[in-house]
Amino acid sequence: MTHQATPPGGYERVALHTRLKPGKEAEYESVHAVIPPGLDAALREAGVHSWRIWRDGLDLFHVLEVDDYKAMRAALREHPANVPWQARMAELLAVEDDYSGGDTGLGLVWELPVKE
Numbered sequence: 001m002t003h004q005a006t007p008p009g010g011y012e013r014v015a016l017h018t019r020l021k022p023g024k025e026a027e028y029e030s031v032h033a034v035i036p037p038g039l040d041a042a043l044r045e046a047g048v049h050s051w052r053i054w055r056d057g058l059d060l061f062h063v064l065e066v067d068d069y070k071a072m073r074a075a076l077r078e079h080p081a082n083v084p085w086q087a088r089m090a091e092l093l094a095v096e097d098d099y100s101g102g103d104t105g106l107g108l109v110w111e112l113p114v115k116e
Helices: 025-031 037-045 069-077 082-092
Strands: 012-019 048-056 059-066
Touching: 025 048, 025 082, 037 048, 037 069, 037 082, 059 069
Parallel strands: none
Antiparallel strands: 012 059, 048 059
């Protein structure tokens, strides 16, 4: 089972699940209303093409399209734009992301095939 699908364009599509601390829903959405320009640039330099987040109560579901997920995580681990962002997210999330390299995303169960 893999967490990635390969969309047109050849990059990886990765799904993630995170969870907010109770009462942090509005603050999380407020913080994400404007992503710092340095973080935006760092994500793009690390090969991120898109990143979407949906929220259902405390549960957050992310889908990102990236050239190489593992390489992106390594590039951002100590990046000066990402370190303070992750510290801020640690205040809001139930489980802090430590960027240890073990994250593989959610396993893909099924996908409607693209008709050609």
